[in-house]
Amino acid sequence: MATTAAATKTNWWNGGKSPFNVEYGKLMMWYFLMSDAFTFGAFLISYGTIRFSQNVWADPNVVFNAFPGAGHTNLPLAFVSVMTFILIISSVTMVLAVHAGHNNDKKGVMKWLAWTIVGGLAFLGCQAWEWHHLITGEHVVLMDNHLDVIGQTTRVNPWGQMVNPATVMNALQNTPHDALVKIVGSHHHEMTEVQLAALSDSQLKGMIDTAELHVRETGPVAFGGFFYGITGFHGFHVFSGVIINIIMLVMTSKDVFTNKGHYLMIEKAGLYWHFVDLVWVFVFLCFYLI
Amino acid sequence: MEHQNISSEITYQHHIEDTEFKKRIRKTTILLSVITMIELAIGLTIYTMHKGEHPSALLVLMFKGMVCILTLAKAYYIVSVFMHLGDEIRNMIMTVVVPLMLFVWFIAAFLWDGNAFRTSRNRYDKFKMEKTMQHPIKQGDTTQHGFGG
Structure with a gap:
């Protein structure tokens, strides 16, 4: 019964045993994740620093208010909460895969790993949709005293402050033809762009109701770069996590771990996957909630 | 719940009973979901406050602080x-965990610096300040960290 001594009596530092009682690979995974936490932390903190240095910043409820298939309906926070829940659930399925590994349950590992991969792919799909929507989504902005239609890029974004109606009226007079076509086109879907382009400037201006336009100034320059940079870096982690999980799934199906006698590799992949979820919690906080 | 020493050196697995494990995971999943829903509720509250006439800056800040604390809990x-x-x-x-303590300084110092940059620019670049502050922004911002003048 000497082997079942209570934890408090085990003297880990007497030599002859691993003082952390943890496998090398797992310990190194922890240290890698710690360093990765600093990388993400540095990114988010630089975002915070720039944000604190500005008098105005983009309002997340204005930026992230779209939902696939819902058109222009204003649904702040809706889509990102779907993404968050997908990641939480895929984290849970990963825990279950690791646990099945503890029980040397090959079928269980494969089942839960497969679900985790599905969750990861679903998240990546959501992110692809969101990026696509932000890049191609057209918004009328006031730029150099005229109106223009832009999406969010790393160089410019339409998330500034609302412009008062008098300024909009004035800017409309200076707006070039192609911008007018785009503005009218985003509100009148019954005419094609070619038909609209054939109209004269004054005809186009007559079709624009400035009260309906919701014109904003261009937003803080750094916003797009930080958003695409940080969510992109996180998305890359999700992507590599999915790849790792697929490799784990293949190895499990080929009985690599059964032959080894343990499923510790799944545990390490699991740590990485949970970390991806953990980072999302903070990205969610910094970009979408506050 | 002590590990059984098989190889005398490393006791790889933390052995947990199946039922206990399931209970623990279910509890944590529910907890994480509930916290996330509270966060979303606060996020929407901030949204509706911003739509209102005069959002109280202090109240918004308090809600944001609450979301930060909930995130740390998650x-x-x-x-x-x-x-x-x-x-x-x-051990x-x-x-x-101990190296991560660096974040305490990291966050505080850099946000402080960002804010200091904003206040000093507002002080010396009045044109820019007026351009970016046509909407009511918290009073007294420019005098918080005075340069004594």
Whole structure:
């Protein structure tokens, strides 16, 4: 019964045993994740620093208010909460895969790993949709005293402050033809762009109701770069996590771990996957909630 | 719940009973979901406050602080339960957690610096300040960290 001594009596530092009682690979995974936490932390903190240095910043409820298939309906926070829940659930399925590994349950590992991969792919799909929507989504902005239609890029974004109606009226007079076509086109879907382009400037201006336009100034320059940079870096982690999980799934199906006698590799992949979820919690906080 | 020494050196697995494990995971999942829903509710509250006439800057700040605390709670549960860090040996936990303490300085110093940059620019670049502040922004911002003048 000497082997079942209570934890408090085990003297880990007497030599002859691993003082952390943890496998090398797992310990190194922890240290890698710690360093990765600093990388993400540095990114988010630089975002915070720039944000604190500005008098105005983009309002997340204005930026992230779209939902696939819902058109222009204003649904702040809706889509990102779907993404968050997908990641939480895929984290849970990963825990279950690791646990099945503890029980040397090959079928269980494969089942839960497969679900985790599905969750990861679903998240990546959501992110692809969101990026696509932000890049191609057209918004009328006031730029150099005229109106223009832009999406969010790393160089410019339409998330500034609302412009008062008098300024909009004035800017409309200076707006070039192609911008007018785009503005009218985003509100009148019954005419094609070619038909609209054939109209004269004054005809186009007559079709624009400035009260309906919701014109904003261009937003803080750094916003797009930080958003695409940080969510992109996180998305890359999700992507590599999915790849790792697929490799784990293949190895499990080929009985690599059964032959080894343990499923510790799944545990390490699991740590990485949970970390991806953990980072999302903070990205969610910094970009979408506050 | 002590590990059985098989190989005399490393006792790889933290053995947990199936039923106990399931209970723990279910509890944590529900907890994380509930916290997330509270966060979303606060996010929407901030949204409706911003739509109102005169959003109280202090109240918005308090709500944002609450969301930050809830996020830290979520992070704690993910790390300690899902990643099983809570089940490791204390010394090992410390080698991971203690270096992360650097974040306390990291966050405080850099946000402070960003804010200092904003206040001094507002003080010396009145044109830019007026251009970016046509909407009511908290009073007294420019005098918080005076340069004595």
